[in-house]
Structures are given as structure tokens and as C-alpha cells.
Amino acid sequence: MAGAPLAEHAPAAGHDEGHHDVRPVRKTAMWVFLGSECVFFGAMISTFLLYRSNTNGGIGSEIFDIPFTSASSFVLLMSSLTMVLAHGAYYGGDLRQARVWLAATALLGTTFLAGQIFEFSEFIHQGLTLTSSPFGSAFYMLTGFHGAHVAVGVLLLGSMFLLSLGGRLYDDRGLNVELVGLYWHFVDIVWIVIFTVVYLLQQP
Amino acid sequence: MAERAHPTPGMYWLIAAVLAVITAAEIAVPQISAFDGAPRVLLLIGLGALKFGAVVAFFMHLRFDKPLYRNLFLVGLFGAIPIFTVVLLTFTAF
Numbered sequence A: 001m002a003g004a005p006l007a008e009h010a011p012a013a014g015h016d017e018g019h020h021d022v023r024p025v026r027k028t029a030m031w032v033f034l035g036s037e038c039v040f041f042g043a044m045i046s047t048f049l050l051y052r053s054n055t056n057g058g059i060g061s062e063i064f065d066i067p068f069t070s071a072s073s074f075v076l077l078m079s080s081l082t083m084v085l086a087h088g089a090y091y092g093g094d095l096r097q098a099r100v101w102l103a104a105t106a107l108l109g110t111t112f113l114a115g116q117i118f119e120f121s122e123f124i125h126q127g128l129t130l131t132s133s134p135f136g137s138a139f140y141m142l143t144g145f146h147g148a149h150v151a152v153g154v155l156l157l158g159s160m161f162l163l164s165l166g167g168r169l170y171d172d173r174g175l176n177v178e179l180v181g182l183y184w185h186f187v188d189i190v191w192i193v194i195f196t197v198v199y200l201l202q203q204p
Numbered sequence B: 001m002a003e004r005a006h007p008t009p010g011m012y013w014l015i016a017a018v019l020a021v022i023t024a025a026e027i028a029v030p031q032i033s034a035f036d037g038a039p040r041v042l043l044l045i046g047l048g049a050l051k052f053g054a055v056v057a058f059f060m061h062l063r064f065d066k067p068l069y070r071n072l073f074l075v076g077l078f079g080a081i082p083i084f085t086v087v088l089l090t091f092t093a094f
Helices: A023-051 A066-091 A095-126 A134-165 A171-200 B009-031 B038-059 B067-090
Strands: none
Touching: A023 A134, A023 A171, A023 B067, A066 A095, A066 A171, A066 B009, A066 B038, A095 A134, A095 A171, A134 A171, A171 B009, A171 B038, B009 B038
């Protein structure tokens, strides 16, 4: 991405002789995947909007704790900053700094997940479950699937961190870091939409 | 088409600060009674769109990368919006 990444770590000239460079193909595939994910999350957000008022006379959006979710949202938003800084540090040749930012991103992602688990347990304690109403089903399916995406992202970040410890972060000239970064930012922008549509716009 | 130069770390911090301010505004808007009703909805959607656009353009580098990547993403994004708007209107969700 930014300029020529770490020439000293790149494979020696001639290394790829006889092989096609699959980097643009892999990056293109990632963008196709992210585009398809827009449709996936679009379906789930639409389902939530369809059932947002169908609470079976039980708990609805009044259960949301906006200050708490705002703090969680801020944590995830800042994880996008640490991810892009990890990426920048990598391309600037500072592996140690890149490793620190990768770990910070994974930590912020884990914090977001912990907040979501706490939120779910509070809601269940108050009576909003997956089966209590169509509202509950749509809410848990949407936010749960997003949480699963965050969990996958944390695992990918952890893998990158471990690869960096083993000196293998430069395999594929850093494409893996870039692809994980794209995935992570996507998870962040999906939450921006969920936070607005599911939490803020449903407030009385 | 060639890629353009990417932002500096300082620029990323600046964008993050702007995102933080927008998030604070999002939290404040529902507390202000003058914005009740349609203005609140429009403001919140607008602020969310600003955050979405900033992350996509700067953190995901779509502003600086090859147009192919931007187009692939926009096909998914702007393909989904009309499809699900029609679905919601069909089921009279609004």
C-alpha cells in the first residue's frame, strides 16, 4: 500500500520468477468478500428494523444502555486507529511498533467483546432472550453475528502477532497484515451502522 | 491507475480525534429536545455516515487505493441499500 514496503524484508529479486504475483488477486478477493458482507449485514439490519416493534408486550429498545454502548463503540472505533497505525508502522519498517499496535488492536477488540458479553448477560437477566420476542431474536442475531466477526478478527490479530514473534510477518510482503486490517475496519464500520440504527435511532 | 500517497500517522490521529468528536455529538443529539423527531433521525444518520465515510476513505485507504477496490465495495454497499429498502417498504416497516 504505502510506497515500497520494507525492501530489506521483501523476497529477493527473482524469487518469484516463473510465478504470478497473486497479491492483487487476493486483495481483490477480500474487497469482493467485504462487498458481499454488506449484503449479509444489510439483510440482518433489515430484519431487525422489521421486527423492532414486535416485542410480544415485553422488553423493547428501552432496555438499551446508551452510555455503556457508546463507550463500547468508542473502544471499537479507536481499535481502527491502532490497526491503521500497526499497518503504517509495518510499512515504515518498524516491526516492534507494528507488534505493539497489533496487540493494542486485539486488546481493544477483546474489550469490546467483553462489553458485549456483559450487555447480553444483563439483558438476559432482565428477561430479553433470543426466544422472548421477534425483537429479541433479531437483536441477538444481528449483534451476535457482529460479535462473532469481532471474535474472528481478534483471532486473526493474535495470529499476526504470533507470526511477528516468529519473524514470519513479512511472508507475502505484508499482504496478510493488510487483509486483516481491511477485515477489521469493515467490522468497525458495520458497528457504526448498528450503533446508529439499532441503538440511537430506537431511543424514545 | 497508480495508488496515491497514504496519510501520515499524525493524520490518522487527527481523523481519530474527529471521529471521537462525532461520536460525542451522536450521544448528545438525542438529549437535545430541539432535535426531536425527523431532525434527530437525519442528524444521527448524517453523523453515522460521516464516521462510516471517514473510516472507509482513510483507514481502509479507499481514497488512495486503486479504483477497482472502491468500485467492488460500492457495488456491495449500494447494491444492498436499494434491495433492503424495497424489502422494508414491502413489509411496511416504516
